[in-house]
Amino acid sequence: MKTEQQYFEESKDMKSYMEDMSQLKEPSFTIYEGFEVQLEDPFIEQLKNANIHILAITEDWCGDAMLNNPVIRKVAEAANVEIRTALRDADTDLIDRYLTNGGRAIPIYVLLNEAGEVVGQWGPRAPQLQQFVMESRAELPDKEDPNFEEAQKAMYGNFRTQYTENPQMWVYVYEDFKKTVAAIL
Numbered sequence: 001m002k003t004e005q006q007y008f009e010e011s012k013d014m015k016s017y018m019e020d021m022s023q024l025k026e027p028s029f030t031i032y033e034g035f036e037v038q039l040e041d042p043f044i045e046q047l048k049n050a051n052i053h054i055l056a057i058t059e060d061w062c063g064d065a066m067l068n069n070p071v072i073r074k075v076a077e078a079a080n081v082e083i084r085t086a087l088r089d090a091d092t093d094l095i096d097r098y099l100t101n102g103g104r105a106i107p108i109y110v111l112l113n114e115a116g117e118v119v120g121q122w123g124p125r126a127p128q129l130q131q132f133v134m135e136s137r138a139e140l141p142d143k144e145d146p147n148f149e150e151a152q153k154a155m156y157g158n159f160r161t162q163y164t165e166n167p168q169m170w171v172y173v174y175e176d177f178k179k180t181v182a183a184i185l
Helices: 004-010 014-019 025-034 042-048 063-079 127-138 148-165 167-184
Strands: 053-058 083-087 108-112 118-122
Touching (some): 004 083, 025 063, 025 148, 042 167, 053 063, 063 167, 108 167, 118 167, 127 148, 127 167
Antiparallel strands (some): 053 108, 108 118
């Protein structure tokens, strides 16, 4: 069984991953280009000094990854932390170590120390975004309803729009990542 460090060593860096995306690339880059990390934030210095690296378990079809990856990439770049990507569906052994409520929810960011040991994780979604998603899903008709598929498609479109165009969504990701990771470091 491969270690997280082995997955990290075999994986593509986040910059190359994003450049090679075949789905949701444009909105991912909209977020990446729009999100600004405040370099004077003490968290960035804390992250710089932590001697960690990050393995992101992701897929380019995932709306949460579309939002989170650009934000976490910007944070990693600001702190000079290496971040690489492992595709969830390429080897489910890895994601099965990080299930969310029994499911293979992504993205998951695994923090590794200098020795390649797992010291923490974050993901798949900030609490405010989880609430937004749950409230939106609660408004869907029953799955048996003939309008369900159309309503679900509209809901996913709304997620994509909100994630791309509402900078507050980006802040939710940053603040929750910062809170979780700062407590680990």
